[in-house]
Amino acid sequence: MAKIKQPVMLTGEALLQKVKELENLSKEEKAKACGYSTVTKNGQDRVNLMKFYNALMDADGLNLDGKGNGKGGRSASYRVSVQKNGNLLIGSAYTQQMGLQPGDELEIRLGRKHIHLRQVGADDVE
Incomplete structure (x- = not known):
C-alpha cells in the first residue's frame, strides 16, 4: 500500500499570505489548504486546528508561552482605565521603569490632555 504524501x-x-488569500473559506478549509490536515488509517481527513492556530500565532509574532524575550508576562501598553471606584491603578511595569520603591511619593500634575506623575524630590527637567 502506497503512502499518501501529506502537504x-x-x-x-507564507502562512499569513495564504490565509489572507483564503479569507472567504471556513477555518477548517483554511487549515486544510495550508497543510494542517492528515489522512487517518481509515481514509478520513483530520484537520489539526490547534497546530494551525499555533502556527498562525507564531507567524504573527504572538507568543503565549511567555518564552522568547526572557521576561514573560505582558508588556507595558502605557494605557490605564479608570476602575469602577474611580481609582487609577498604575501597574508594576510602570513603577519599575520609573525606579519607584514602596513608600515613594508622586506629585500629580494635570495637563490639558495628560496626567503627569513626578516623583517628589526628583529634579524637574522641563
Whole structure:
C-alpha cells in the first residue's frame, strides 16, 4: 500500500499570505489548504486546528508561552482605565521603569490632555 504524501505545512509569512488569500473559506478549509490536515488509517481527513492556530500565532509574532524575550508576562501598553471606584491603578511595569520603591511619593500634575506623575524630590527637567 502506497503512502499518501501529506502537504507541507505552511509557516511564517507564507502562512499569513495564504490565509489572507483564503479569507472567504471556513477555518477548517483554511487549515486544510495550508497543510494542517492528515489522512487517518481509515481514509478520513483530520484537520489539526490547534497546530494551525499555533502556527498562525507564531507567524504573527504572538507568543503565549511567555518564552522568547526572557521576561514573560505582558508588556507595558502605557494605557490605564479608570476602575469602577474611580481609582487609577498604575501597574508594576510602570513603577519599575520609573525606579519607584514602596513608600515613594508622586506629585500629580494635570495637563490639558495628560496626567503627569513626578516623583517628589526628583529634579524637574522641563
